[in-house]
Amino acid sequence: MTKEDSHVRAAHRLLQGIILxxxxxxxxxYYPPNGWRCRCSTRKLTQRMxxxxxxxYEQKGTSDLTDSEMSQKRAGEVVAKPFRRNVGTSEIFDRNGHPYFKANRDAREMQLSAVKNYGMKLVKDICDSKISxxxxxxxxxxxxxxxQQWEAWEKQYEKPGEGFTIVDKKNNIxxxxDRSLMEKTIRRKRYGYFDEIERIINDPDEIWATWQPSGRMKNEFFNIYARYYEDTPVAMLINNDGRVDSLYKWDGKPEDFEKFRTGLLKKRKR
Structure with a gap:
């Protein structure tokens, strides 16, 4: 819903009346805000309403306002990418491509800490508690x-011989x-816990947008999915192109896993 006054921008007026x-x-x-200084809001309706x-809408010929696919297409044309998320569930804007981080030269060094800045538990305490x-x-x-499992995934996601893509629809990631990841994983013998990828993507404990050292460059942007198991934390790193760089269980000390818990927190369960 817009404010329906003279200050409503034309792009947001196109979203007025969508009911889903x-x-x-x-x-x-596409949950408000859908842009800088956006005043749009939502309203819950009863079934009768x-x-x-x-x-x-049927009488006016505007039934597309109740169609999810058409509404997403319409919103996708007018809502800037950094705002395409529900900040109520993701808790934060996407750092990657956000205007603030394009303008701020020191953005890469502004790595927020899970414990210091977000008040979260230490990994060691999470692992020691064994709760949930x-x-x-x-x-x-x-x-x-x-x-064999990799080939089954390729078949399941309809990309035999090419790799496969899994979409986290809740967080739009x-x-x-790709096949090079399969070969790298075999060389490094990191295939344990790889059968957990769907659980890690669909139900992570944390998602971080962060800059981390990589083999390709001094610092590289990653989305990091973290999930805590009874015996070890597991991390999955996705680079800026959407390619999974690595997925492995953590064999080091729990406190050393904290290096993955820096940057901007996009989702948390604990």
Whole structure:
């Protein structure tokens, strides 16, 4: 809903009147604010109010305002990328491509800390508590098993021989697993916990937007998914191109895992 006055920008006027269920995917990407100084808001309707609006829309020929796909297409044309999220669920704007970080030269060094800045528990305390930690359900124990599972994923996601992509629809993040990652994982013998990728993506404990050292450059932007298991934390790093750089269980000290918990927090469960 806009304020319906002379100050409403034309782009936001195009979104006026969209009515969709509260759990519709539209809400994950186009929940107000949809721009700087946006005054738009939402309103919850009863079923009777919804049915009444739908009848009016049908009479006016504007039924596309109740169609999720059409509404997402319309919003995608007018809402700038940094604002395409629901800050109520993701807790923060996406750092990557955000105008503030383009303008601020020191943005890469402004790495917020999980404990100091967000008041979160230390990884060591999370692991020691054993409360509500995930239990590892299986285990890929050999390169052969890993290749077979990889080929099954490619078939499942309709990209045989090319890798596969899994989309985190809640946070609007795509993760592309290419064949070079498969070979690298086998060389480094890091295929344990790889069968957890769907749980890690769909139900992470934390997601961080951060700058980390990489083999390609001094600092590189990553989205980092973290999930805590009863025996170890697991991290998945996705680079700026949406390619998964690595996924592995943490074999070091719990306190050393803190290096992944810096930057901007995009999601947290704990």
């Amino acid at each position: 269920p509260v759990d519709d995917p539209f809400r994950n990407s 919804y049915d009444s609006r739908v009848k009016v 930690l995930s239990k590892y359900r299986g285990g890929i124990k050999s390169p052969e098993e890993f290749r 795509s993760s592309f697993f």
